[in-house]
């Protein structure tokens with residue numbers, strides 16, 4: 001059930017250039033699943049008024065804590081990056097439909113492909129897949145080494161490859177270039193990142209089961225304002241879907257990207 005809660009900041013640190021990891025504590029955590037997101041009101045002031053959608057990166061139900069990883073780039077996320085331990089943040093969530101962990105069975109292999117700030121939701125997913133006995137292969141692309149994060153965390157869970165545009169970390173090029181070389185053997189893929197990457201993956205692995213998460217612009221986050229409407233591919237049940245409430249995760253081939 002979607003709830004609104006004033007959650008408490010229990011940790012906040014910069015983990016790469018302008019990339020922050022923030023952990024919040026509150027009851028909403030009990031309802032969270034990987035691939036869902038929260039909508040955060042970063043300030044009690046009128047400006048910035050609109051909430052910011054951020055993915056759930058890590059869930060710790062025992063401690064009632066969850067973690068987000070975000071890039072401080074605009075007004076809202078910069079205000080968020082100034083929060084101190086003990087501050088309260090107005091959180092609406094958990095929102096949307098996340099990644100179907102049950103799409104991968106025990107003993108199978110899942111390929112997780114992320115680009116930039118699309119990598120965070122894949123962390124909780126990788127944890128939950130591993131807990132089900134699913135092997136995970138991680139392939140993540142970043143612009144440069146200085147904005148890359150969580151290598152140690154992902155490496156603990158499975159085979160991990162980093163790709164950068166300029167070659168400052170790992171393979172030089174796009175994630176799809178490395179995938180063409182690696183030719184990984186897998187049963188299902190899960191991905192989150194820029195649209196061109198999701199598009200390329202969907203056609204590259206046309207014959208595979210796959211799920212993509214779309215991080216498009218949003219308004220209300222709860223299906224009421226139509227700001228996030230997207231056309232579907234021909235032959236689908238509905239002509240349009242709302243990314244916030246029907247997604248953000250869709251099976252490959254459903255949304256026109």
Ligand SMILES: Cc1cc2nc3c(=O)[nH]c(=O)nc-3n(C[C@H](O)[C@H](O)[C@H](O)COP(=O)(O)OP(=O)(O)OC[C@H]3O[C@@H](n4cnc5c(N)ncnc54)[C@H](O)[C@@H]3O)c2cc1C
Pocket residue numbers: 037050051052053054055056068069070071072073074075076077078117120121214215216217218248
């Ligand atoms: C489902 C979902 C999950 C996301 N998860 C993450 C995450 O885990 N980490 C992360 O860093 N970013 C994530 N984003 C993108 C993040 O929401 C935007 O970068 C952020 O809202 C920009 O706010 P700002 O204050 O920095 O920029 P501003 O320029 O001040 O924002 C102005 C307005 O534009 C909207 N906006 C601007 N860029 C985007 C964008 N790319 N997507 C959606 N709205 C945008 C903001 O919501 C705000 O209303 C996610 C987006 C969606 C839809």
Ligand code: FES
Pocket residue numbers: 217218219220221222223224225226227228229242243244245
């Ligand atoms: S953001 Fe309002 S309907 Fe999706």
